[in-house]
Each structure stands twice: as C-alpha cells, then as structure tokens.
Amino acid sequence: MAEFTTILDGFEVMMRLGIHPHEVAPQRVVVSVEMTVVYPGPLGEDAIGEVLDYDFVRTGIRALTAERPFALQETLCEAIAGLCLADARVRRVKVRTVKADVxxxxxxxCEIVRSH
Structure with missing residues (x-):
C-alpha cells in the first residue's frame, strides 16, 4: 500500500463569509487542503488516472464558495472536508481557511482534521 499527501495550498477565493454587517460583500479567503491518499500499491505509470486528480478539489471549492454564503469558517471547513472525503481513497483531510483581510x-x- 502507498500513502501520499496531496496538497492544495494558498488557494484564494472571493466569497461571502461572516456574520458581521461589513462581511456582506465578498471577501478574500485563502484555503489550504492536505489529503492523505491511499493507493493499493506502488504507482505503475506516470498517468493521472493512477492518482487522485486534485483539480476536483479546486473546482469543488470554487463551486461551494460561489453557490452560497457561509456564516462560519467552521461550516466552510466542514463542507470542504466532506468534498474531499467523498473520494474513498482519501483517508484523512486537513482543511484550513483564513480570512485574509478582515x-x-x-x-x-479555522482548521479541521477529519478522517474515515
């Protein structure tokens, strides 16, 4: 069995996040994700089909943050963690969100760690 850490670091999104009146407008949020990904054995080929394609995380985060506002960073972290853990190869995920300009x-x- 092979275990890898797949990382999406410093991904900036503009989104509505917060509970204060001044947070009604979209603000810059920086998202970082670390996923522990388990494969059944050593990788045989240098091909994307062999591994977790981290594009799904980036695209998923962009969709989550565009479709609805979040009141709490904790809720946002939980939603992103759920997105990552939907892939059975992801055994553990750490998600960090940071309001960069508040x-x-x-x-x-805020940071969350979840695992299967």
Whole structure:
C-alpha cells in the first residue's frame, strides 16, 4: 500500500463569509487542503488516472464558495472536508481557511482534521 499527501495550498477565493454587517460583500479567503491518499500499491505509470486528480478539489471549492454564503469558517471547513472525503481513497483531510483581510493587523482562520 502507498500513502501520499496531496496538497492544495494558498488557494484564494472571493466569497461571502461572516456574520458581521461589513462581511456582506465578498471577501478574500485563502484555503489550504492536505489529503492523505491511499493507493493499493506502488504507482505503475506516470498517468493521472493512477492518482487522485486534485483539480476536483479546486473546482469543488470554487463551486461551494460561489453557490452560497457561509456564516462560519467552521461550516466552510466542514463542507470542504466532506468534498474531499467523498473520494474513498482519501483517508484523512486537513482543511484550513483564513480570512485574509478582515482585520488590518491580523488574519483569522479555522482548521479541521477529519478522517474515515
């Protein structure tokens, strides 16, 4: 069995996220995802069909953040984790979201770790 960590790091999306009146407008949110992916054995070919194509995570995050606003970063992290764990090869996922511009002197974020 082979175990890999597949990473999507620093993915920026503009989305509605928050509970405060000033967060009604879309804001910049930075998303990072680490997925522990298990394959039945060593990879035999240098072909995308052999591995998890991380494009599905990027596309899925873009769709999630475009289709509805989120009040809480915790809920957003949970939704992204669920998206990743929908692929049976993903055994563990860590999702981090950061509101990059909500405060002038700090970034605020949330992180979740889930596994099968």
């Amino acid at each position: 405060y002038p002197d700090a970034r605020v974020g």
